[in-house]
Amino acid sequence: MGIVDKNDLTPNSLKHIAIIMDGNGRWASKRSMSRLKGHEQGAKAVREAIKGCRELCIPFLTLFAFSSENWKRPDEEVNHLMGLFRYFIKRELNELKAAGVKINFIGNISMLPDDVQELIETARLQTEGNTDLVLTIALSYGGQAEIVNSAKKLAEMVLSGEMALDDINETSLAAGLETDGIPDPDIVLRTSGEKRLSNFLLWQSAYSELIFQDVLWPDFRRENLEIAIEEYYSRCRRYGAVSA
Ligand code: FPP
Numbered sequence: 001m002g003i004v005d006k007n008d009l010t011p012n013s014l015k016h017i018a019i020i021m022d023g024n025g026r027w028a029s030k031r032s033m034s035r036l037k038g039h040e041q042g043a044k045a046v047r048e049a050i051k052g053c054r055e056l057c058i059p060f061l062t063l064f065a066f067s068s069e070n071w072k073r074p075d076e077e078v079n080h081l082m083g084l085f086r087y088f089i090k091r092e093l094n095e096l097k098a099a100g101v102k103i104n105f106i107g108n109i110s111m112l113p114d115d116v117q118e119l120i121e122t123a124r125l126q127t128e129g130n131t132d133l134v135l136t137i138a139l140s141y142g143g144q145a146e147i148v149n150s151a152k153k154l155a156e157m158v159l160s161g162e163m164a165l166d167d168i169n170e171t172s173l174a175a176g177l178e179t180d181g182i183p184d185p186d187i188v189l190r191t192s193g194e195k196r197l198s199n200f201l202l203w204q205s206a207y208s209e210l211i212f213q214d215v216l217w218p219d220f221r222r223e224n225l226e227i228a229i230e231e232y233y234s235r236c237r238r239y240g241a242v243s244a
Contacts, residue, residue, distance in 0.1 A: 014232060016060035018185035019049060020200055023074030023216030040127030041218030043084050053133055054099060054224035060134045064200045068108060068142030082113055089119040100132030107141030107180040116142030134182060153191055179204055189228050191217045209235050232233045
């Protein structure tokens, strides 16, 4: 039984949780293991987060799995992460498909290895009709680049005469983002105790509630989701106005 009512459209209803999954490396070093092991355990926590959102009836979950800056990590770590994304899609696709999960990807996917790009396209196509949970995985994603790309599309339309300069506004810019059609996150949750957005959903998080938990990502469980949801409902969202 879920704790979120999907039909509740009041301003504070919880539709979308976005997670910065941080702390895989520290989880591994605490156990004298290689960082790669931390990412492997992190992939298991991804399954927990998806299961938790399904059980709690949260209709949108976005996971920051690889940032545009993560390419700077050692080749061995990048390759291992690519292997985990491959393994995850291959292993989870059928189950997620059957569970009504729509899998969506944002980020500069063209930077990923060809076979990962193919798997991504397969996962997207095979689940596009699903509606129970929209799972968005951010891969090679950077929020600033996403905003720049949208601004360029608008600039091109103005230059070609398809659009008037005055039609560039918050709505048209948001429509050019990769998250078009997905509600802005109600919660941006970061694990590991760090308190930064790290270039994640910069436009979309303008009014998100930021929640930071000390848990390292591989230890993340349904209870952590529940704690975040409780904290969300204890907050008062005013969107710049005053309380009723
Ligand atoms: C940040 O922790 C985590 C990442 C850069 C990778 C996230 C990847 C996963 C959770 C595993 C696979 C994901 C999917 C979708 C299958 P960090 O390495 O920066 O940790 P640290 O700050 O402790 O070093």
